[in-house]
Amino acid sequence: LSHRRPAISLTQLAFFAVKHPPSIRAPIRKRACRLRESLSVMETLDSKQKATLQEYQSVVNANDINASIQILNDCKWNLQNAINTAFELQGAPSKGPSSAPLQASSQPATSSSTVNTGSSGNQGGGFRGSNPPPGNPEQWAPINTLLASGLSFMGPIAHRVLPHWAAESQNVAPPAFARKLKDKYPDLPNFYEGTYRDACRQARSQNRSLFVYIHSPQHEDTEEFISQSLTNELVRQTLDNNFVCWAGSVTQTDAYKLCQKLRVEGYPCVAMVNPYREGSRIPVPIHEGLFPPEQMVNWLHEVKVKYEADLAEAKRRNVEVKQNTQLREIQDMEYVQALELDRKREEEERQKKELEKIAAMEEEEKKLEEKKKREQEKKEREEREKLRLERRKKAMEDEPNPGPGVVQVAIRLPDGQQIKRRFREEDKFEVLFNIIETYDLRTPHGDKIEKWVMRSRYPRKKWDDPDMLLKDAKMGRSALFFVQEDM
Numbered sequence: 001l002s003h004r005r006p007a008i009s010l011t012q013l014a015f016f017a018v019k020h021p022p023s024i025r026a027p028i029r030k031r032a033c034r035l036r037e038s039l040s041v042m043e044t045l046d047s048k049q050k051a052t053l054q055e056y057q058s059v060v061n062a063n064d065i066n067a068s069i070q071i072l073n074d075c076k077w078n079l080q081n082a083i084n085t086a087f088e089l090q091g092a093p094s095k096g097p098s099s100a101p102l103q104a105s106s107q108p109a110t111s112s113s114t115v116n117t118g119s120s121g122n123q124g125g126g127f128r129g130s131n132p133p134p135g136n137p138e139q140w141a142p143i144n145t146l147l148a149s150g151l152s153f154m155g156p157i158a159h160r161v162l163p164h165w166a167a168e169s170q171n172v173a174p175p176a177f178a179r180k181l182k183d184k185y186p187d188l189p190n191f192y193e194g195t196y197r198d199a200c201r202q203a204r205s206q207n208r209s210l211f212v213y214i215h216s217p218q219h220e221d222t223e224e225f226i227s228q229s230l231t232n233e234l235v236r237q238t239l240d241n242n243f244v245c246w247a248g249s250v251t252q253t254d255a256y257k258l259c260q261k262l263r264v265e266g267y268p269c270v271a272m273v274n275p276y277r278e279g280s281r282i283p284v285p286i287h288e289g290l291f292p293p294e295q296m297v298n299w300l301h302e303v304k305v306k307y308e309a310d311l312a313e314a315k316r317r318n319v320e321v322k323q324n325t326q327l328r329e330i331q332d333m334e335y336v337q338a339l340e341l342d343r344k345r346e347e348e349e350r351q352k353k354e355l356e357k358i359a360a361m362e363e364e365e366k367k368l369e370e371k372k373k374r375e376q377e378k379k380e381r382e383e384r385e386k387l388r389l390e391r392r393k394k395a396m397e398d399e400p401n402p403g404p405g406v407v408q409v410a411i412r413l414p415d416g417q418q419i420k421r422r423f424r425e426e427d428k429f430e431v432l433f434n435i436i437e438t439y440d441l442r443t444p445h446g447d448k449i450e451k452w453v454m455r456s457r458y459p460r461k462k463w464d465d466p467d468m469l470l471k472d473a474k475m476g477r478s479a480l481f482f483v484q485e486d487m
Contacts, residue, residue, distance in 0.1 A: 037066065038065040038066060041065065041066060041069060042065065045069075049072075049077060052072065052077055052079050053065070053068055053069065053072060055079060056068055056071075056072060056079060056082055056083065056086075059083055059256070060083060060086040060087070062086065071085055071086060071089075080253070083253065084253075175193035175194055177215075177247070177248065177249055177252065178191040178192070178193045178246075178247055179193060181215065181247055185226055185227075185230070185231055187231035187233075187236065188226070188230055188231055188236070189211075189230065189235075189236045189239040189240050189245045190240055190245060191213075191245045191246060191247040192244055192245060192246045194246075195254055196212075196246060196248065196254050196255070196258055199244060199246035200273070200275045200278045201275075202244050203243075203244040203273075203275035204275045204276060204314075206244060207311055207314065207315050207318070208242065208243055208244050208275075208311070209242075209243050209244070209272055209273065209274060209275070209303065209304065209307045209311065210243065210244050210245075210246060210272070210273040210274075210275050210278075211239055211243040211244065211245045211246070211270065211271075211272055211273075211300075212246055212247075212248070212258070212270065212271045212272070212273055213230065213245070213246070213247040213248075213268070213269075213270050214247075214248060214249075214250060214255055214258070214259060214264060214267065214268065214269040214270070214271070215247055215248065215249045215250070215255075215268070216249075216250050216267035216268060216269075217249060217251065219267040219268060221267070221268060221289065221290055222267065222268050224290060225268040225290055225291065226268075228290075228292075228293065229290070229291050229292065229293050229296055232293035232296075234293060234297055235293050235296055235297055235300075238297055238300050238301070239300070242300070242304055243272075243300070243304075244275075250267070262284065262286060264286070264288065265288060266288035266289050267288065267289075268288075268289070268290075268291075269286065269287070269288045270286070270287050270291065270296075271284050271285065271286040271287075272284060272285045272286075272300075272303040272307070274307055274310055274311075276310065276311075276314040277310070285299070285303050285306070287299065385440075388437065388438035388439070388440075389438065391434055391435070391437070391438045399421055399422055400422050400423070400424050401422075402422065405424060405425050405426070406422050406423070406424060406425070406477075407422065407423050407424070407425055407470050407471075407475065407476075407477060407478065407479060408420070408422055408477060408478040408479075409421055409422070409423050409432065409470075409478070409479050409480075409481065410478070410479070410480045410481070411432065411435070411436060411454070411480075411481045411482075411483060412480070412481070412482050412483065413436075413439060413441060413483050414441060414442065414443055414444065414449060414452075414483060414484060414485060415441075415442050415443065415444055415446075416444070417439065419435060419436070419439070421435065423470055424470070425469070425470050425471035426469060426470075426471070427469070427470055428466060428467055428468065428469055428470075429463055429465060429466050429467075429468050429469075429470070429473075430466035430467065432454070432481070433454070433466055436452070436454065436483055441483065443485060449485045451485070451486040452483050452484065452485055452486055453483075453484055453485075453486040454481050454482070454483050454484075455481065455482050455484060456475075456479065456480065456481050456482070457480065457482070463481065
């Protein structure tokens with residue numbers, strides 16, 4: 001670029017404004033004011049913002065600093081969002097001179113009369129060809145010469161700085177671009193339809209190298225390269241059988257970033273990327289320009305051999321990682337199972353403790369109930385014993401004196417005790433039964449008798465009618481009865 005002429009400075013503009021007549025001083029002064037405003041705005045930016053602004057202008061080919069800063073401010077200085085916004089604005093239909101896009105020729109300018117630098121608000125410093133400036137055209141010759149020489153140097157690299165909106169694949173996503181390219185050239189290899197990142201993941205999953213083709217729609221060698229090299233049958237078979245292929249256009253953000261990363265300087269361009277080292281700074285095999293099919297096939301085989309060791313090592317690592325992952329999953333599963341067993345064991349122990357606690361509470365309640373029952377029985381026995389003693393005392397107090405109408409009765413109990421008492425002939429057997437009930441009847445072995453019966457030997461008879469009178473028994477003046485356990 002040593003032949004490039006210097007840009008127009010504020011001093012040159014002031015010189016032209018003084019030297020030329022008033023008819024053209026106003027536009028020059030207006031442009032000088034805009035340049036001063038741009039410089040004052042640039043002084044307010046930090047180094048990071050200046051770098052972002054410079055990269056934004058180089059990508060979208062923007063010349064208006066104020067408009068560029070406005071878009072970056074609206075996008076909060078997010079470069080990707082600002083670029084997308086600029087492409088959307090440039091792709092919108094024109095509504096007047098203020099929205100007319102820059103249409104710089106991709107060929108070097110041969111003279112000032114062939115240059116068209118129309119842009120928004122005359123941002124490029126020139127005037128639209130259909131609206132020439134006032135005054136004598138010869139007076140504008142120095143300015144036009146400087147503008148023409150400033151744009152003429154871009155001819156050899158126009159394919160690198162061409163705006164996205166000027167390309168034929170404008171706003172086309174990577175999958176749509178791959179399909180569009182395949183539709184136009186059916187004999188192309190099978191390009192992966194997705195983003196560059198997705199293609200790298202696909203290559204890693206297949207343990208293959210990634211073949212990258214950078215498409216430049218404006219380059220003069222693109223058509224020849226595709227028709228003679230990429231569509232060659234041997235090249236196509238080699239690519240389809242050994243590599244994962246991906247194609248991108250320089251007019252797309254994805255491919256443009258890749259070009260910057262690979263430092264591409266010429267087109268058409270093909271590169272071979274190791275998908276396992278895609279993010280490293282290691283240089284990748286790259287070829288720029290035309291590529292004869294035979295040389296391309298040899299190059300592909302050389303690259304394949306070069307990457308075989310890396311791919312084998314990556315495959316080994318993947319297998320090892322997969323095995324470690326499976327082992328870790330098995331260990332995690334066993335750990336989860338062990339935790340589940342421990343949880344079940346703790347749950348069983350907790351339930352067992354709860355059951356034991358409940359059983360202990362029930363046992364305690366049972367003991368309390370038995371204790372209450374025993375106390376109640378004891379109380380009832382004491383009451384019965386007290387009642388029996390009262391009955392016995394009362395019966396003894398009512399014993400008649402010997403005399404007519406009185407019968408001497410002897411009652412032998414099962415434990416050997418003997419009751420002797422006098423009764424009136426008019427008394428019922430119920431009186432005898434009540435006296436017997438006042439005693440604690442037990443067997444000779446000390447067992448309590450619950451049911452008993454009274455018998456006599458002469459006559460041998462069972463006496464169990466409580467309403468029968470003693471005189472009706474015809475026992476005479478004395479009687480002997482035996483109390484026995486009723487079996």
